[in-house]
Structure formats: structure tokens, C-alpha cells
Amino acid sequence: MKMCITTTAVALALAAQVAWAESPRSEPVQPVPVANISQPALAELGKKLFFDPRLSKSGFISCNSCHNLSMGGTDNLKTSIGHNWQQGPINSPTVLNSSLNLAQFWDGRAADLKEQAGGPIANPGEMAFTHELAIGVLQSIPGYVAEFEVVFGKSELDIDMVTDAIAAFEETLVTPHSPFDQWLLGDDDAITEQALAGYQLFKQSGCVACHNGPNLGGTSFQKMGVVEPYRSDSDAIGRAAVTGKDADRFTFKVPTLRNVELTYPYFHDGEAATLEEAVDIMGRLQLGRVYSEQEIGQIVAFLKSLTGEQPRFELPILPPSTNETPAPEPFG
Amino acid sequence: MKMCITTTAVALALAAQVAWAESPRSEPVQPVPVANISQPALAELGKKLFFDPRLSKSGFISCNSCHNLSMGGTDNLKTSIGHNWQQGPINSPTVLNSSLNLAQFWDGRAADLKEQAGGPIANPGEMAFTHELAIGVLQSIPGYVAEFEVVFGKSELDIDMVTDAIAAFEETLVTPHSPFDQWLLGDDDAITEQALAGYQLFKQSGCVACHNGPNLGGTSFQKMGVVEPYRSDSDAIGRAAVTGKDADRFTFKVPTLRNVELTYPYFHDGEAATLEEAVDIMGRLQLGRVYSEQEIGQIVAFLKSLTGEQPRFELPILPPSTNETPAPEPFG
Numbered sequence: 001m002k003m004c005i006t007t008t009a010v011a012l013a014l015a016a017q018v019a020w021a022e023s024p025r026s027e028p029v030q031p032v033p034v035a036n037i038s039q040p041a042l043a044e045l046g047k048k049l050f051f052d053p054r055l056s057k058s059g060f061i062s063c064n065s066c067h068n069l070s071m072g073g074t075d076n077l078k079t080s081i082g083h084n085w086q087q088g089p090i091n092s093p094t095v096l097n098s099s100l101n102l103a104q105f106w107d108g109r110a111a112d113l114k115e116q117a118g119g120p121i122a123n124p125g126e127m128a129f130t131h132e133l134a135i136g137v138l139q140s141i142p143g144y145v146a147e148f149e150v151v152f153g154k155s156e157l158d159i160d161m162v163t164d165a166i167a168a169f170e171e172t173l174v175t176p177h178s179p180f181d182q183w184l185l186g187d188d189d190a191i192t193e194q195a196l197a198g199y200q201l202f203k204q205s206g207c208v209a210c211h212n213g214p215n216l217g218g219t220s221f222q223k224m225g226v227v228e229p230y231r232s233d234s235d236a237i238g239r240a241a242v243t244g245k246d247a248d249r250f251t252f253k254v255p256t257l258r259n260v261e262l263t264y265p266y267f268h269d270g271e272a273a274t275l276e277e278a279v280d281i282m283g284r285l286q287l288g289r290v291y292s293e294q295e296i297g298q299i300v301a302f303l304k305s306l307t308g309e310q311p312r313f314e315l316p317i318l319p320p321s322t323n324e325t326p327a328p329e330p331f332g
Numbered sequence: 333m334k335m336c337i338t339t340t341a342v343a344l345a346l347a348a349q350v351a352w353a354e355s356p357r358s359e360p361v362q363p364v365p366v367a368n369i370s371q372p373a374l375a376e377l378g379k380k381l382f383f384d385p386r387l388s389k390s391g392f393i394s395c396n397s398c399h400n401l402s403m404g405g406t407d408n409l410k411t412s413i414g415h416n417w418q419q420g421p422i423n424s425p426t427v428l429n430s431s432l433n434l435a436q437f438w439d440g441r442a443a444d445l446k447e448q449a450g451g452p453i454a455n456p457g458e459m460a461f462t463h464e465l466a467i468g469v470l471q472s473i474p475g476y477v478a479e480f481e482v483v484f485g486k487s488e489l490d491i492d493m494v495t496d497a498i499a500a501f502e503e504t505l506v507t508p509h510s511p512f513d514q515w516l517l518g519d520d521d522a523i524t525e526q527a528l529a530g531y532q533l534f535k536q537s538g539c540v541a542c543h544n545g546p547n548l549g550g551t552s553f554q555k556m557g558v559v560e561p562y563r564s565d566s567d568a569i570g571r572a573a574v575t576g577k578d579a580d581r582f583t584f585k586v587p588t589l590r591n592v593e594l595t596y597p598y599f600h601d602g603e604a605a606t607l608e609e610a611v612d613i614m615g616r617l618q619l620g621r622v623y624s625e626q627e628i629g630q631i632v633a634f635l636k637s638l639t640g641e642q643p644r645f646e647l648p649i650l651p652p653s654t655n656e657t658p659a660p661e662p663f664g
Contacts, residue, residue: 051402060397060413070383070650077662081392085417087663262652265659274655315647318402320594323606327597330409331419 024185028203030214031181032097032258032308035172041151046169048147048316049162055134056127058083059328063120063166067095069311072262073173078270083128090236091270094263096311097256099171101218106252106268108221109242113167118159131159137326138162143319175259175308183305191305198302201295206287216257216306223251224268227288230281234269261304275300356517360535362546363513364429364590364640367504373483378501380479380648381494387466388459390415391660395452395498399427401643404594405505410602415460422568423602426595428643429588431503433550438584438600440553441574445499450491463491469658470494475651507591507640515637523637530634533627538619548589548638555583556600559620562613566601593636607632 024031037043049055053062066080066088067073073094075081080088090106098104104116120126121134138144139157149155151165180199182190191199202208213219221239224230230250239248252268266272272281279299283291291299356363369375381387385394398412398420399405405426407413412420422438430436436448452458453466470476471489481487483497512531514522523531534540545551553571556562562582571580584600598604604613611631615623623631 053400053403053407058413059409060407065392068385070648071385072652075385075392076653077391077660081390081662085662264653273659276655310649312646312649314644316402317642317644320404321408321596323608327605328409330413330417 025183027184028208028212029180029184029216031184032100032174032176032178032214034176035174037172039151039168041147042165042168043172044169044316045147045151046165046167047313048144048318049166050169051316052318054137054318054321054325054328055121055129055162056083057129057133057328057332058127058330060330061127063095063117066092066120066126069095069173072096072259072310073098074263076264078265080126082126083124086125088125089234090268091265093255094259095170096173096175096263097215097258098173098218100174100213100215101253101256102220103253106236106255107239107242108253113170114163117163117166117170133326134162135159137321140322140325141319142322147319173311175310178258178306178308180302180305181308192301194298195301195305198295198298198300199305201291202299202302205283205289205291207282207299210254210286211257217254218256220254221248221251222254222286224285225250226286228285230285232267232269232271234271236268238268257303257306259307259310261307275303279303357515359516360540360544361512361516361548363516364432364506364508364510364546366508367506369504371483371500373479374497374500375504376501376648377479377483378497378499379645380476380650381498382501383648384650386469386650386653386657386660387453387461387494388415389461389465389660389664390459390662392662393459395427395449398424398452398458401427401505404428404591404642405430406595408596410597412458414458415456418457420457421566422600423597425587426591427502428505428507429547429590430550431506432545432547433585433588434552435585438568438587439571439574440585445502446495449495449498449502465658466494467491469653472654472657473651474654479651505643507642510590510638510640512634512637513640524633526630527633527637530627530630530632531637533623534631534634537615537621537623539614539631542586542618543589549586550588552586553580553583554586554618556617557582558618560617562599562617564599564601564603566603568600570600589635589638591639591642593639607635611635 050063053060053065055062061083066075068075073096075092077092079090080092082088093106099113102108104110104113105119110116110119118131121129122131135157145155145157148157148161152161179190180195183196210220210222211217224238237249239251240246242248260275264273264275266275266278272278276296279296280291283289382395385392385397387394393415398407400407405428407424409424411422412424414420425438431445434440436442436445437451442448442451450463453461454463467489477487477489480489480493484493511522512527515528542552542554543549556570569581571583572578592607596605596607598607598610604610608628611628612623615621
């Protein structure tokens with residue numbers, strides 16, 4: 001008899017779970033989908049490349065240096081450190097869930113992750129290498145050549161293969177199952193009352209007009225400083241650098257709010273050190289609204305419920321260079 | 333019947349294996365012991381700290397930056413890059429199997445891994461922080477404080493606890509089961525004839541006088557340039573910096589040859605780019621012997637048989653900073 005009751009309880013619980021999955025709440029924000037890894041060997045190769053500093057002139061800077069997967073896919077610096085300790089012009093955006101964005105970089109100058117991946121390698125202020133030199137390094141490493149051959153069926157490497165692989169790895173970097181996503185799927189107890197109040201305020205006061213979709217952002221370009229201008233020492237002019245239009249000055253891709261607890265400091269110039277500061281500034285500059293301390297606390301509680309499961313994987317072991325591999329030039 | 337034969341075969345194979353383990357070859361080199369992780373929680377905490385760039389002034393450099401566990405526990409640079417892209421004075425030694433060394437650093441100025449771990453954090457040319465500031469950062473991070481409390485039973489952090497944890501992680505970084513170790517344990521087929529000839533030559537011509545023990549090195553300090561002086565642009569004077577004795581000038585801890593295929597470039601100044609070059613120079617300068625090309629090939633084949641199983645573990649996810657955490661100062 002006891003057995004029957006238990007079974008029934010399990011059945012009810014399962015039914016409830018199915019019900020969530022079938023009828024998520026109808027909201028302007030959707031859960032982060034679990035990664036669908038269609039080409040695991042390609043993604044594994046991309047993981048190695050993502051962690052390989054030999055894609056930089058110095059042999060010291062890898063993708064993971066500024067998009068550190070131990071730290072929310074960012075470097076947690078205002079602006080990044082590039083080759084020869086150059087100060088970057090902009091805050092390094094998180095690589096987590098970046099496949100959900102309409103375009104890449106703050107100004108959207110790359111259409112997708114594949115196009116983005118080639119940028120920093122050849123940027124003189126970042127990895128300071130060239131695509132040709134990077135390919136020369138990889139081509140000299142038998143461990144890589146063999147892996148490229150398995151994945152692509154050819155052993156003559158090119159930058160397209162490299163960026164394909166890095167993008168495939170980055171597509172795996174999603175963070176599902178955050179408390180807020182569990183709430184979205186019907187679990188009333190997944191977030192606190194304070195966080196729920198924060199979400200209601202986030203919707204009612206207009207944040208969600210830009211921070212929407214599964215990534216709570218990444219769906220549009222918007223002007224930084226709508227009601228009041230944003231004052232910054234940053235030289236970044238945003239989307240105008242891509243379109244050439246004055247109307248696009250200080251227009252940036254709306255950043256994701258997923259894992260925002262981990263991706264401090266905030267804004268394209270990294271000038272907001274805390275979530276409280278960022279919410280206060282956004283309210284005043286974008287919405288013309290001064291949030292009370294209590295309201296800021298509610299919105300921040302909501303934002304912290306957006307921290308999902310971080311990607312978990314083994315640190316890759318990189319294939320060694322050979323006598324034929326060009327040496328890095330950190331001080332050259 | 334077939335079943336019985338199979339069982340007998342298995343029994344014989346097992347007996348052979350036991351025989352290896354019980355009677356390893358009697359050689360001046362011994363197998364790397366498998367890690368005995370006596371305090372797993374302490375080592376896990378140490379792994380996080382090893383990967384945490386917040387132990388540096390810039391928030392950009394971690395232990396793993398120069399002792400990269402994707403690349404044989406080194407940075408594969410002649411000399412390392414420190415805070416503000418300063419050029420380090422010496423080649424970064426591998427952290428792999430470093431618990432087997434008689435002392436740490438090229439000049440042995442740290443008695444053990446715990447003492448070593450505090451050095452780079454406070455070295456103005458490396459992580460450029462202070463122990464006090466590093467503790468202030470960690471103390472402001474609840475995720476760390478909770479983990480220190482579990483491990484040490486107290487929530488007031490100090491640098492001793494930090495270096496204890498990093499050393500405990502580093503003690504796990506051993507690389508057993510190399511082909512050569514399998515040969516040492518009795519498997520005649522584990523290395524090639526060329527590698528075996530290289531090992532015989534390595535022993536007969538005197539390399540093993542210094543490169544001995546389980547780490548093929550790390551057991552003594554020796555002068556670099558015994559028969560002929562070593563010409564270098566490096567300012568490093570070696571052990572004399574510790575002892576103050578002229579006799580110790582250019583005397584360095586004998587480096588391990590374990591995983592030497594992965595830890596290029598070679599020597600304290602990183603000036604030997606290839607194993608062939610390193611073997612040639614060692615022969616002439618230390619032994620007064622000019623190895624033939626064939627002999628160098630044999631010794632290099634032996635050296636490549638020393639690559640063991642690299643430590644495999646999940647990339648740690650670091651606990652986030654809080655509003656109270658002092659911000660890094662990469663450009664300050």
C-alpha cells in the first residue's frame with residue numbers, strides 16, 4: 001500500500017513537471033535553452049583553440065584571458081588588457097549565452113560568433129597576431145593537424161576552420177536552469193518574493209523593453225543615454241562606427257543580463273562597479289525614473305536570480321609545439 | 333573450456349603485472365608516484381586559488397598564467413610576462429611534479445611549495461600584489477570565506493591558509509604512467525629501441541649524475557657551465573643570490589626532465605628552443621662531450637618517453653566578488 005502511495009506521489013510530481021515544461025509562463029523573457037551540441041568533435045577542437053595562447057603574438061593571451069570561463073566568461077575588468085599591456089577601449093562582454101545575441105561585439109560589427117572569433121586574434125590591441133601567422137603556428141603542430149583532419153577531412157588549415165571550431169565551442173557555453181528560469185517554467189518557489197517583486201518592477205517600469213528574450217538583451221541596439229546623456233571618458237561611439245550614421249552614436253547592443261552577478265563591472269566602459277549603481281543609472285538615463293533604494297534592492301535580487309548553471313568541462317590539454325613552430329614574440 | 337583458458341590467461345597477465353609492481357627495474361630513475369590526495373577539500377580550494385587572477389594587482393594574472401596546466405605547467409615563453417608586461421628575469425619552471433624537488437625556484441630560495449606559493453603574489457615584477465591586499469580581496473568574497481571555514485575551521489583568512497591550499501593543489505599535479513615509467517615497471521615494449529638506447533647513453537655519459545630520482549632532476553644544485561662557461565644575456569646568478577657565496581654563482585637547481593617535451597624552451601634563460609639544442613649544449617658544457625646527431629636523436633627519443641599522464645580536472649568556477657571587494661588596478 002505504501003508503495004502505491006509513493007508511486008502515485010511520483011506520478012503526480014512527474015505530471016507537474018511535464019505541465020511546467022509544456023506551459024511555461026507567458027512572459028517577455030524565456031528560459032535559456034540547454035545546449036544542443038550537434039558537432040561534439042568540432043566543439044572539442046574549438047575548446048582547445050579557445051584556451052590556446054599561441055593564437056596571440058605573445059603566446060600569452062588566449063580567448064579565455066578576457067572571456068574567462070572561471071569568471072562568468074569575462075575578465076571582470078573595466079576594459080581589457082591586450083598585447084603589451086595595452087588598455088582596451090571597451091568592456092569585455094561575456095561569452096556566455098552569446099549565441100543568443102543578434103550580433104557580436106558591443107557595436108554589432110560581427111554578424112555571428114564565427115565572424116567575431118577572428119577579430120581579437122588580428123586586433124593589434126588585443127592578441128596582435130595575424131590570421132596567417134596563427135594558421136602557420138597551428139599547421140606546425142601535428143596534434144592539431146590530426147584533429148582538424150578528423151573534423152574537417154583535410155589537413156590544410158585555414159582561418160575559416162579555426163573560427164568555425166571556436167564558434168562551435170562557444171555555442172555550448174549556455175547557462176540554463178537559473179532560479180529565474182525555474183520560476184519561468186512554473187516553480188513558484190524558485191525565486192524569492194523580493195526577486196519576484198523586482199521582476200514585476202523590471203517589466204512595469206520598462207527595462208524589459210530592451211532586456212527581453214531568452215538572453216534578457218542581445219535583441220536590439222539602443223542608445224546609451226535616452227533621457228539624459230551618458231557621461232563617460234570612453235572613446236567608444238558604438239554602432240555609428242559600423243553604420244557611419246550620426247544617429248547611431250552611443251548606440252550599443254543591449255547587453256545580456258544573464259549571469260550579470262558574475263560579469264561586473266557594467267556598461268560598455270565598465271564604469272558601474274555594482275549592480276545597484278548600474279540599475280540606478282539605467283533608471284535615470286534610460287527611463288527617466290529614480291528608483292528608491294528598496295526598488296533597486298528588488299531589481300538586483302531579480303538580476304541575481306538570472307545566474308544559471310555555468311559550463312562545466314575538463315581543462316583542455318593542448319598539443320605541444322614542435323621544432324618547426326614559430327616561437328611567440330612577447331617582447332618583440 | 334574456452335572460458336577456462338581465458339581465465340588462465342587473465343590470471344597470468346595479472347601475475348605479470350603484479351611482478352612488475354613488485355620488482356621494478358633497479359635504476360637511478362624511479363617512476364613518478366601516483367598522487368596521494370590526503371586532503372581533497374584543501375586541494376580543491378587550492379585549485380580555485382591557483383586559477384584566480386584576483387590574487388594579482390591587475391586582476392589578470394593567476395598562478396596558471398605562467399604555470400599553465402594546459403601546457404605542461406609552464407608558459408612556453410623564454411621568460412615570463414609579469415604585471416604591466418614586465419619581462420621576467422628567468423624561465424618559468426613547470427609546476428608538474430614540483431613536489432618531488434628538494435626546493436623551489438631555480439635558485440632554491442623556497443624550501444617547499446607552500447613557501448614558493450607566496451612569492452609571485454607579492455613580487456612586483458609578477459603579480460605585483462601584497463599578501464595583505466590579496467587576503468583583503470579573498471576575505472570580501474563569501475564563497476571563499478565559506479570554503480576556507482569548511483577546510484580550516486575558521487573564517488578569518490591569512491596568507492598561510494592560502495599558500496597551504498595552493499601547495500596542496502600543486503601536490504596533486506603529478507604525471508605518472510609515462511612510457512618510460514611503464515618500462516621501469518617492467519614493460520619492455522613501452523618505449524622504442526631508440527629511446528632505450530637514449531636512456532643507456534643518458535646513463536653512461538653522465539647525464540643521470542644530476543638528472544636522477546623520480547623527477548630526473550630536482551635533487552641537487554649544479555653549476556650551469558662545468559666544462560665550458562655558459563654564455564647568456566641573463567642576469568640570473570643562481571644559488572649565489574640565496575647563499576651569498578661566489579662559489580654558487582651560476583649554480584641552479586637541476587630542472588626535472590619529466591614532460592620535457594611540453595616544457596620548452598629550455599634552461600633558466602629559456603634560450604634553448606629545442607630538445608636537440610638543449611642536449612647538445614648540455615653534452616658540451618656539462619660533460620665535455622660532443623654527441624653525434626644520432627646520439628642526440630636517441631637521447632631526445634628517451635626524453636620524449638618521459639611525458640606522463642597530464643592532470644585532468646574540471647576548470648574551477650570561481651566565487652564572484654561582491655560590492656565590498658576592492659577593484660583590481662590593471663592600469664593604476
